[in-house]
Amino acid sequence: MIIQTMPYPAAAEDYANLLVYPLTYDETDKDGAYALTRSGGMAITPSGFEADGFQNRLKTTSLPAWLASSTNALSVNLRAKVWANTRHTTRDVLLSIGNDDATANPKLEIGIFDDDEMRNTPVFGLRTYNGSITTRYFGIANWRYGLRWPTVGLTANGETVRPQGLLFLDSDTILVSGHYNDTESRVYKIDLTDGTVLGSFTFGLSTYRHVAAWARRANGEVWCVDYETDDALEIDLDASFASGTAVINTTWNLSNLGTNVLTGIEFVTVSGTEYVLIALYIGSSTTWLYVIPTTQIADGATFAIANRHKRFVLGRQCQGITLRQSDGLLYLSHNTNSTSANTCPIDVANISAAITSTPDGGTLAILRTHQGPSQYPEDIKFHPTTNECWVGTEGRDAVIDNEGFLAYWRSPLTDNKPVERDIRIDYDGAGNWEFWLDGLFFDDLNGVSPTIMPGQISIGGPPAASAGWANGFALASIRSVAMKDSTFSAAELAALEAGTYEPNTLTAYNVTITNPGAESGTTGWTSESGGLSTRTSNPDPRYEEGVANTAYFFGGPNAATVARQRFSIATATGLSTGEIDSKIASGDLWATARWWQTNFDETADPGTMGIRYLNGTPTTLATNYGAVTFLGMNQYWMRRSLSAAANSGSRNIDILHRMDRTSGTNNDSYHDDVTLTIYAR
Known part of the structure; x- marks a missing residue:
């Protein structure tokens, strides 16, 4: 797209x-x-x-x-x-x-x-x-750039737009809403294939001047929440776009939740009961996510807090919430989730489990956190076919500080890919x-x-x-x-x-490594010095969406650990010995090792991986290591790589772990998810 x-x-x-x-x-x-x-x-x-x-x-x-x-x-x-x-x-x-x-x-x-x-x-x-x-x-x-706010609506009433809400109407059409410094809220319908504005409407100049977020019920109703009035509104979109003015079918007052606090809305069904989720934006005290049976919704009614199903403590300054259909989890966009400066986290929670098991007034458990697209993220949704996360921004590090950040960004939220x-x-x-x-x-x-x-x-x-x-x-x-x-x-x-x-194609041969991620202990690896070992915590195994990652390698209680797996180049590539020799002679055969690495405290125990070429005996021809000075960041997984050209006479290739202890008892250089690829021209 x-x-x-x-x-x-x-x-x-x-x-x-x-x-x-x-x-x-x-x-x-x-x-x-x-x-x-x-x-x-x-x-x-x-x-x-x-x-x-x-x-x-x-x-x-x-x-x-x-x-x-x-x-x-x-x-x-x-x-x-x-x-x-x-x-x-x-x-x-x-x-x-x-x-x-x-x-x-x-x-x-x-x-x-x-x-x-x-x-x-x-x-x-x-x-x-x-x-x-x-x-x-x-x-x-x-975060890829998804949509710049339409030029036709960049300013109004002498004010610059603050992008807020979004809602996908289908895979090619998006609804976006913004307010003009609380003087007016406008909504645009945009064709994502070419950026054409297909329609617009306004909430007027007297009320609903800070519409913050949107959601669609299972029955097709479209709802939004307004920060100014603390109302939740059901909108007739077709009639609104046809008339140019918001047509409101239902007005549900939520002012008992607080003043100027409504910023997130979503619907979820758990065990046959449909709930509306209402997230609050509060900067300096307890912030709540309310779980309310939709049977409480009534036109003209004011919701009583006692009629909630539950409420959960949230990180502060929530700007939007959405349920991701592919995993059933709730994603929450924040400016920050503490009293510190804006860190723009996107928190992920199992809302169904919370509704079932977390007590009323308990804290919503966060499974993981992703980085938002700027310091001023707003509403959040997932594209119905690409499954990318879309988040609006109203600035980079200050509201309306950069027109390019009056926009919507998109990301698969696969931090390690x-x-x-x-x-x-x-x-x-x-x-x-x-x-x-x-x-x-x-x-x-x-x-x-x-x-x-x-x-x-x-x-x-x-x-x-x-x-x-x-x-x-x-x-x-x-x-x-x-x-x-x-x-x-x-x-x-x-x-x-x-x-x-580039008219030519480089051939890649992905070598099959036994137990590349320590999920089977040290099976497949031969220790040449020290002893390769595994661990499962402190730090946690690195997260990757869709991957069960429960363990990683480390150097054990050893001063120096080297471990290898060995492969025949001919078997891995299907090339004959003559083809291998010819490509090596012309500089057209090389290999790349890739892995993820961290360590315990960022001050000791560096490590790396290596590529060793051997002849048919096998006798070592050359050993190539990545920089051994690498310590990484404290318990933060970073992806590394090493490339090395094959030496004349090469018939075998080793991939090597190397961990060097410089302090303490354990050799705390940590490696995970190793790959080896041979390239040939």
Whole structure:
């Protein structure tokens, strides 16, 4: 689903200067004219260049003349997945076009930046230099841009819209509502396939001026809650869109729950009884989720708190709630769930179990928490066919601080499986910029003319940085990196998305590892030193949706642990020995190990994994380890990778655990969910 809210510029020309690095087969551009030089291992995969966060970088100082200019127009497009859902360093480089020195001052840089407003979460952004660095933030890495608030309704009554509620009418049509600083609430119906506004209506200027959230009952009724009046309203949508004014069938007063507190509504049926769930926004005292039998709903009535079924204590400042049909769980969008600064959590709870078993007045148990799309998230819903979570935002780190954040974002909420993001930047050479995210116009920037004459292109890390976890190397997969001296045409953008600028196909052989995630103890692994062991808590096994993950590996009570599994390259790939030797000789056979890693306290017991190549005897030809300096973040799982080219004469390959104890009794380097892939051209 791609929403195009602005047309492609008419000036886009297919025949203008264009430089494209597909990065899905080799390390050169589509025309073979500007090859990149590698730092680190051979890390090309069918999904793109795999930057490892430590040293992997591709770079060239040979630039076409049109690109080595501070004044020329420049459009850039790339696709990236970030393999971390917390910040890796203060600035990780995805693409740098600029100075080839320690300053790395860019004409244009796309990176993963330290945005203090997003609480250590990886955030995409732009940097450019015109005497000082200008930074523009593009949002959290795992939230795609879903819908910018329609331009026709951006302002009203001298106020800027605050996006609030949303409701999917079908897979291609969305209802969105916003208020204009409590002067009016408006509702728009939008076609998601092209961004067309299909209809709108208003609640008027005298009441219901802060409609906060929407829900649909099993019987088809559509309801919303209003923060200003503390009323729940049943709306006739067809009549409302036809007349342009809200047609209200039922008004149910909930003012006994508090004043200016209604922000979430949902319906759920448990054991044959239908309930309406009402979530409150309270900033400094106990916040409640009310569970009320729908038999209590009556037009013109005022609900009495004593008539509830139950109520549960919530995290504070709840902004919206929704039931996800695929798992039956309740998802709750918050600004924060404590008295601290906004952390924008999306909490997940088993509401059916709570209604059945949690006592009235008890705390709603939270199963897990995801990161919301900004500091100011609003209502929350799931798309009926893609199952993506959609959340509205009314700003980045302040209300209406950035028009691009007056929007709705979408995410699968699979924190350990990153989503690929599409980032496009158009600079016109005269100080004017346009930013596009995931095929949609996001925002612009005017009056900023870069002064840098580029001397390099770097992908995956700063141009002059040495290897190191804190030196700006990205943990990301990057592909379809394109640069042009005018805006991209529709055909070029389609080719970049499809990957058709690379005519060749890289073959991937996924090696079958026995017991890759410690779910069967240490079965399949041979300890060469120390002794591989497993554990199940402190920290918890990493969460991945749909995966039963109950254990992970660690080094046991040993000073040093190394353990392996061994595989025949011919058996794993189906290649003959002659084909293997030929591909090794031409540099066309390599392997990548991937795993998740953390440790106990972030100060001791580093670890890594390795790739060992052996001949047919088998005698070791070479052993390659990832950086052993890695400690990770305190009990936070981070995905790592290591790539290594096969050595001449290789017939076997080992994948290796390595854990080094530097303090205490236990060797607290923790590994989980190991994979090994052999690549061949």
